[in-house]
Structures are given as structure tokens and as C-alpha cells.
Amino acid sequence: MSETNPAPLSTIELFGKKITFLDLGKEVGPDIPVYPGHMKTAFWWHKTHEETKFSLGEASKYPYGFGVKGIVTCDHTSTHVDAVYHFDPSKSHLSVDKITLPELITPSAWIDLSFVTGRVHITLDAVKKALDNAQVTLKPGMTLLYWTGIEPYSISEPNRYLTQYPGLNKEATTWLLDQGLVNIGTDAPSLDTPADLDYPNHTVHAEREIIHTESLVNITKIPKHNDFCVGFFPLKFVGLTGSPCRAFAFWEE
Numbered sequence: 001m002s003e004t005n006p007a008p009l010s011t012i013e014l015f016g017k018k019i020t021f022l023d024l025g026k027e028v029g030p031d032i033p034v035y036p037g038h039m040k041t042a043f044w045w046h047k048t049h050e051e052t053k054f055s056l057g058e059a060s061k062y063p064y065g066f067g068v069k070g071i072v073t074c075d076h077t078s079t080h081v082d083a084v085y086h087f088d089p090s091k092s093h094l095s096v097d098k099i100t101l102p103e104l105i106t107p108s109a110w111i112d113l114s115f116v117t118g119r120v121h122i123t124l125d126a127v128k129k130a131l132d133n134a135q136v137t138l139k140p141g142m143t144l145l146y147w148t149g150i151e152p153y154s155i156s157e158p159n160r161y162l163t164q165y166p167g168l169n170k171e172a173t174t175w176l177l178d179q180g181l182v183n184i185g186t187d188a189p190s191l192d193t194p195a196d197l198d199y200p201n202h203t204v205h206a207e208r209e210i211i212h213t214e215s216l217v218n219i220t221k222i223p224k225h226n227d228f229c230v231g232f233f234p235l236k237f238v239g240l241t242g243s244p245c246r247a248f249a250f251w252e253e
């Protein structure tokens, strides 16, 4: 099944090369489904344009005023990066503001695991089959993206989206991190299937101190399975366990 979001592509000339960027992230807002138990996002006017215009008074010729909104959200809402601190309370030194740029801007590859459906484990055999199908070789320093096919249900069937996706088992995620990956990303709300309350991915990523990225979109719109890079830009929220992020893939034309 194809994904629901459009695939906004932009080509930008950088350092004399034509680089195409593809958005891999969702919006952050009150209507985005949240992981069971997490808080929803709320926005409100802290100061409207009218209010600030009034307080500037007649001494100012500035015609508009300055609109400012407040935000309440969960640090794991929408497309987001999980800091290592999210997985293990003893890792407070690895909160989201401490994630380094070489973990966030990397060479990448993507694989299709949508043949694994429902609340089951993704085995190492399945991962190797998907890597073979895509003719992808993993290298240290890379980010691997995997597509489960659950994302198209995020708006039309949010309950299905939040509960009916597979997750890597312990052997698969351990093997992937053994290849030297610095980040794993998926379209699913979590790397761990909700059917396994032992959370093998969160456990192994805590031990290895490796981040991961959840609720991506447009993975299947990346034209090649490798020869591209990804960028994830979580905000530097001090001491938080994750952050919604701007996410994108990019490649040279």
C-alpha cells in the first residue's frame, strides 16, 4: 500500500550540486494521533496581534502587532527522535539536547518490511530478506529506515495505526546495531510491537546507547534504497527524553 501523505520534493543547489530533499516528517498539532497514554498537543494564543498592537500604543507606527502562541505537547509526539534517556533512567546525560549532529545527519538506506503484518516480531531472517530485496549493504555510521506499511492508517484508522504494527525482535535489532548503525527509523509509532511488553528495541538501544526515530512518512517515496542521506532535527529541549523533529531524506541528482 502506498503512503497517504504527499511527497514534497525540493531541489536546492548546494556547493555547486543539485540536491533533492524529501520531507519524511508529519505535522505537529492537536489532530495528530498520539501513542496510547501520551498527552495530546495543544496550542493557544499567548498574545494576539491585536493585543500586542494595543500595548505598543500610539507611539508605534508598526501596523500589525506580534502574534505569539503557547504550546503544550509530549516530547514523543508525531515524527520524533527517542533520546537514550527515554530508554533508561540512569542515562540522563543522554537527553535529547545532547544528541550530536553525526547521529542526526548520516548516509542511509531503506528497506520494505511490509510483508510482516500485525502485532508480531520482525525476525532477523525477515530483515536479511528485506536487505537482499533492496540490495542494501549496511555500513557503520548509517541510519536504516524500515517501512512497515502501518502509516497510511494513521489518520483513517488511528486505533489500528497505534496497535497493529510489527516490531524488531531482540536478535534483529541487536544484529542491526552490530553493523554500526547510529539510528534506526520507522513509519510505525514505535520500533517495539505493542504485543511485546519486554520492549526489546528500547532495551538494546539503551544498552548500546543508540537513538531511534519513530512515526516517519514517505519512506517508500525515496527513489533509491541506498545512495541517499537523512537529516533529523529534534529541538534542543534541555533534559527531555525525545523531541518532535523535522525529518528529511536528501540525495544528489
Ligand SMILES: [Zn+2]
Residues within 6 Å of the ligand: 076, 080, 081, 082, 214, 242
Ligand atoms: Zn518515542
